[in-house]
Amino acid sequence: MGWLSKFFKGSSHRVSEGQYQDRYGDDGVWNEPFNSLGTQNPLSDYENEDIDRAIALSLSEEEHKKVKPTENVSSLEEDEQLARALQESLNVYSPPRENGHSFQPMPFLFSSGFRMCAGCNNEIGHGRFLSCMDAYWHPECFCCHSCKQPISDYEFSMSGNYPYHKSCYKELYHPKCDVCKQFIPTNMNGLIEYRAHPFWLQKYCPSHEMDGTPRCCSCERMEPRDSKYVTLDDGRKLCLECLDSSIMDTSECQPLYLDIQEFYEGLNMKIEQQVPLLLVERQALNEAMEGEKHGHHRLPETRGLCLSEEQTVSTILRRPRIGAGNRVMDMITEPYRLTRRCEVTAILILYGLPRLLTGSILAHEMMHAWLRLKGYRTLSQEVEEGICQVLAHMWLDSEILGGSGSNVASTSSSSSTSSKKGSRSQFERKLGDFFKHQIESDTSPAYGDGFRAGNQAVLHYGLRRTLDHIKLTGTFPM
Numbered sequence: 001m002g003w004l005s006k007f008f009k010g011s012s013h014r015v016s017e018g019q020y021q022d023r024y025g026d027d028g029v030w031n032e033p034f035n036s037l038g039t040q041n042p043l044s045d046y047e048n049e050d051i052d053r054a055i056a057l058s059l060s061e062e063e064h065k066k067v068k069p070t071e072n073v074s075s076l077e078e079d080e081q082l083a084r085a086l087q088e089s090l091n092v093y094s095p096p097r098e099n100g101h102s103f104q105p106m107p108f109l110f111s112s113g114f115r116m117c118a119g120c121n122n123e124i125g126h127g128r129f130l131s132c133m134d135a136y137w138h139p140e141c142f143c144c145h146s147c148k149q150p151i152s153d154y155e156f157s158m159s160g161n162y163p164y165h166k167s168c169y170k171e172l173y174h175p176k177c178d179v180c181k182q183f184i185p186t187n188m189n190g191l192i193e194y195r196a197h198p199f200w201l202q203k204y205c206p207s208h209e210m211d212g213t214p215r216c217c218s219c220e221r222m223e224p225r226d227s228k229y230v231t232l233d234d235g236r237k238l239c240l241e242c243l244d245s246s247i248m249d250t251s252e253c254q255p256l257y258l259d260i261q262e263f264y265e266g267l268n269m270k271i272e273q274q275v276p277l278l279l280v281e282r283q284a285l286n287e288a289m290e291g292e293k294h295g296h297h298r299l300p301e302t303r304g305l306c307l308s309e310e311q312t313v314s315t316i317l318r319r320p321r322i323g324a325g326n327r328v329m330d331m332i333t334e335p336y337r338l339t340r341r342c343e344v345t346a347i348l349i350l351y352g353l354p355r356l357l358t359g360s361i362l363a364h365e366m367m368h369a370w371l372r373l374k375g376y377r378t379l380s381q382e383v384e385e386g387i388c389q390v391l392a393h394m395w396l397d398s399e400i401l402g403g404s405g406s407n408v409a410s411t412s413s414s415s416s417t418s419s420k421k422g423s424r425s426q427f428e429r430k431l432g433d434f435f436k437h438q439i440e441s442d443t444s445p446a447y448g449d450g451f452r453a454g455n456q457a458v459l460h461y462g463l464r465r466t467l468d469h470i471k472l473t474g475t476f477p478m
Contacts, residue, residue, distance in 0.1 A: 117141050133163070144168050179204040179213055179222050197221065199437050218242040218354055219434060231327045232352045233320070234282040241427045245354040248319040250279045253362075256355060260363050263395055264370070267463060273342045275369055277362070278315040279351040281333070288313050288348055303350040304361040306368035310340045316351050328352075343372040356399060356432045360439075363395040364388045376471055383470060386450020390458055393439050393451065399424075400432045 115124040118133070119141025130137040140150050145162035146169075157169035164172070175184050175194060184205055187193045194203050202221050204213075214223045216239035223229045229237040238246065247253050257277045264270060280288070285302055291311045307313075315336045323329035338345040347365045349358055367388040371379070442448030457466045457476040469477040 119143070133158075133161075146172060175203055177205045177208070178202045178224060179208050180225050198441075199434050216242055217352075218246075218357055219431060228326045230322055231325070233328050233331050236282070236352065238352060242354045242431070244425070245356070245428055246352055247279065247355055247358045248351055249316045250277070252319060253277060253279050253349065253358065256359055257362065260359060260366060260395060263363070263398060264366060269370055271366065271370055271373060273344065273373060275342075275344050275366075276336070276338070276346040278313055278336055278346055278348050280313060280315055280348050281331075282350060284314040284333075285348055285350055303353070304365045305348040306365045306372070307338060307345045307348065308340075308343060308372065310338055310345060312337050313346065313348065344369040354428070354431060356396065356428065357435055359399065360392040360396050360435050364392040367391040374471075379470070379474055381446040382450040382453070383475060384450075385446040386452075386454035386476070387467075387470065389439050389442075389447055389451035390454040393436060393455065396432055396436050396439075400429060400436070 115129060115136045116122070117124050117129070117138045118135035119137050122138075124136055124138060128139055130139055130142050132142070139152070142163065143150050144156070144165045145159075146164055149165070151163060151165055153165060155166060157164045157166050159169065159173065170183065175192060176182065177184050177194070179202075182205075184192050184194045184203070193206060195206055195209065196203050197220065200219070200221055204222055208222060214229055214237040215221065216223070216229060217232075217236040219239060219242055221239060223237065223239070227240065229239050230243050231237060247256065254277070261271065285305060288307060288311060289302060289305055292305075292307060292309055313336050314333045316331065317334045318332045320328045320331045336346075347362065347369060349361055349365070353361070365388075368384070371384065371387075376384075439447075439451055442451065453476050454466070457469075457478075461469070461477050466477060469475070
């Protein structure tokens with residue numbers, strides 16, 4: 001299952017005296033190079049002197065008019081117009097504004113005419129003002145949309161038509177890592193890059209894939225720094241949500257085994273023989289797999305096994321307790337001798353997995369047992385593993401839909417019976433959807449392609465006709 005890699009182009013541009021300017025792309029990427037982009041040059045000393053000279057000239061003429069009332073009025077008006085023209089000619093207007101980027105305001109200017117503040121809608125008069133966002137503002141009226149405080153910094157960011165302090169904008173819109181809870185840093189190209197789980201969409205810094213951050217062996221989510229996963233005796237990590245419904249010993253798994261037997265009976269696929277079910281540690285599972293004369297096709301990490309040979313297996317007798325450091329302690333096991341009374345000697349399931357995952361593995365392995373007991377021989381790995389995955393998927397469907405029967409089951413001649421599962425938490429329902437997603441998105445030829453071919457056949461022809469066709473031809477019906 002591949003992880004997703006994301007790049008963002010963000011909203012932080014270097015600013016200088018002048019107006020805000022920036023651009024934003026809609027490609028889901030933040031352009032955040034943290035360098036100087038699109039800045040305006042500050043007003044030169046020469047230009048400032050021109051403004052001061054023009055304003056001083058205008059004021060001098062007004063004083064002169066008071067002393068000499070007979071002065072030519074038209075000459076005074078021309079001087080005032082000249083001063084106003086000089087100041088406004090240096091007022092650089094805002095370019096079109098767009099979402100999520102930093103802009104820079106003009107430095108404080110002095111109003112020499114009638115202007116309305118876009119913040120309070122009152123006249124600015126002859127005081128200081130800002131020119132940005134195609135409008136004029138009192139300095140105290142140009143406020144951050146988040147904290148409502150005036151923006152007195154030398155730059156600000158925008159989202160939509162609203163200005164923000166750079167720090168407020170970052171807090172709201174800059175992605176944070178779900179593992180270390182810090183802002184995701186930029187890469188060497190100045191872009192914000194992160195990884196995301198394809199189902200849970202958990203975002204995290206790329207560095208956590210190499211720094212030993214553990215993943216839950218069930219849901220695959222990374223361990224956040226502010227929580228502590230449980231460590232099983234074989235080194236696997238289990239998150240606290242998956243631990244809530246985990247099955248830890250053989251006796252604890254028996255009610256689930258009965259539920260799945262009823263599920264098979266509801267499909268007219270009852271297994272008559274009594275096949276032992278044992279929960280085991282990873283080492284015992286691997287040893288049992290090596291003891292099989294006829295190997296079966298397994299996932300990279302085997303979590304279930306349908307045995308046909310006589311051997312002795314170490315099974316978990318009592319649920320271990322969680323001790324110091326969130327580690328499993330006091331594991332008690334006992335040897336269990338398997339005897340061959342039929343084609344199947346036992347079904348082994350890895351301990352410590354949540355109920356829905358344990359059940360889907362058990363439904364898969366029970367289908368292996370059913371095929372052997374019913375005389376389905378020499379099937380290709382795509383067909384055998386594929387149809388076993390179909391039954392695991394069907395069982396998950398029946399659990400998530402509350403025992404009403406899945407769409408796949410409804411295509412067969414019988415409906416499944418309701419399992420005795422009671423109420424289910426929102427997380428457990430989400431977990432069931434994740435396990436279905438794992439089956440559906442598997443990329444391996446046997447488990448992934450085999451499931452998709454088998455599921456398509458069952459949806460089109462029904463389960464019973466598909467199984468009959470497999471027994472006759474060894475292939476899925478087309």
